[in-house]
Amino acid sequence: MALLQAVSRHKRLVVLLLGLALAAVLIIEAKLLIDRDATSAEAPQDDFTQTRRYIVPQEPITQFPIKTVREAWDDLRPDELVLGVTVGAESRAYPLNVLNDTPDHKVLNDTLGGRPIAPSF
Amino acid sequence: VYARQLDDRVLTLAVDGRLWKESMVLYDRETNTRWSQMTGVAQTGPLNGKILNPLPSVMTDWQTWRRMHADGSVVVLPHKEQQFNRAYYGDLKGFVLGIAREAEAKHWSLETLKQDPVVNDDWDGRPVVVLFDQATVTARLFSRDLDGQVLAFRAGKNRVLDEQTGTTWEPSSGKGLAGSLAGRSLRPIDGATVSRSDAWLRFHRKSEARP
Numbered sequence: 001m002a003l004l005q006a007v008s009r010h011k012r013l014v015v016l017l018l019g020l021a022l023a024a025v026l027i028i029e030a031k032l033l034i035d036r037d038a039t040s041a042e043a044p045q046d047d048f049t050q051t052r053r054y055i056v057p058q059e060p061i062t063q064f065p066i067k068t069v070r071e072a073w074d075d076l077r078p079d080e081l082v083l084g085v086t087v088g089a090e091s092r093a094y095p096l097n098v099l100n101d102t103p104d105h106k107v108l109n110d111t112l113g114g115r116p117i118a119p120s121f
Numbered sequence: 122v123y124a125r126q127l128d129d130r131v132l133t134l135a136v137d138g139r140l141w142k143e144s145m146v147l148y149d150r151e152t153n154t155r156w157s158q159m160t161g162v163a164q165t166g167p168l169n170g171k172i173l174n175p176l177p178s179v180m181t182d183w184q185t186w187r188r189m190h191a192d193g194s195v196v197v198l199p200h201k202e203q204q205f206n207r208a209y210y211g212d213l214k215g216f217v218l219g220i221a222r223e224a225e226a227k228h229w230s231l232e233t234l235k236q237d238p239v240v241n242d243d244w245d246g247r248p249v250v251v252l253f254d255q256a257t258v259t260a261r262l263f264s265r266d267l268d269g270q271v272l273a274f275r276a277g278k279n280r281v282l283d284e285q286t287g288t289t290w291e292p293s294s295g296k297g298l299a300g301s302l303a304g305r306s307l308r309p310i311d312g313a314t315v316s317r318s319d320a321w322l323r324f325h326r327k328s329e330a331r332p
Contacts, residue, residue: 005185053141067195068193068194069191072195074323075197079207081180082182083179083180085177090193090194091194092196096205100205102204105145106136107135114242115292117124118132
């Protein structure tokens with residue numbers, strides 16, 4: 001009874017407070033929605049559990065034929081793309097058609113200029 | 122291409138067979154850690170969070186490479202498809218030269234480089250230059266610092282020159298051709314790589330697009 005009297009006496013104040021509370025709830029809700037949208041746009045893709053299989057796991061490749069550039073001069077087409085690497089005084093080309101023979105992909109375990117390297121594409 | 126050595130441990134890498142963000146996942150035989158081929162960052166396993174160091178490399182055509190490195194070597198393995206030649210780039214739209222380190226990344230569109238093949242820029246607080254050779258679709262990132270002298274480059278008619286000495290430079294190799302710095306070489310920046318722009322942006326969403 002006393003509460004009702006207090007409410008009716010301070011009607012304007014009560015309406016104002018209820019209004020503020022409602023506004024606060026709406027703002028928080030909107031913020032949560034925006035955050036959820038932002039994370040849903042980023043998280044699933046960045047999450048490493050989100051992978052898809054396209055070939056079976058491959059064994060490491062540690063042995064492969066290497067030729068000198070002079071020997072292989074005409075083995076590749078002139079406009080064929082290569083990944084070229086130089087370490088110290090040594091340089092080696094890895095033809096992209098070898099590294100990526102879709103769907104087959106290769107990462108080679110090589111050593112160049114005394115340094116263990118892993119070309120892939 | 123990465124150095125497959127972390128501290129004192131040499132890793133033997135292989136194809137995991139899964140794609141993450143449409144790019145290959147690799148694993149190492151020694152620890153079974155899973156690595157992203159695109160970034161060289163371990164995503165899960167005992168070495169989670171470790172980073173394989175990228176090495177300077179260039180994507181170019183065989184004709185250009187064999188001329189620049191006639192004393193070098195090449196891996197020759199049979200393959201079924203013949204999909205990667207200059208035509209792979211089409212009209213260059215959709216390809217970028219990119220560089221990334223931790224959260225920082227920058228990229229230059231090959232289509233823009235076609236118009237303006239010499240871009241003086243900076244990376245990681247240091248002066249760098251992008252040189253693009255359209256004929257062979259070879260985009261490279263070099264340091265502009267040569268023994269403490271910072272050079273600025275510009276495109277001349279069918280050649281690249283530096284403002285300081287007027288030396289002409291070969292864009293695909295970074296070698297001084299004629300002038301007082303002839304015979305000298307610009308240092309390539311580790312990890313600069315040409316890739317499809319959609320793939321680049323999947324991994325480096327906040328990469329800064331440079332003119």
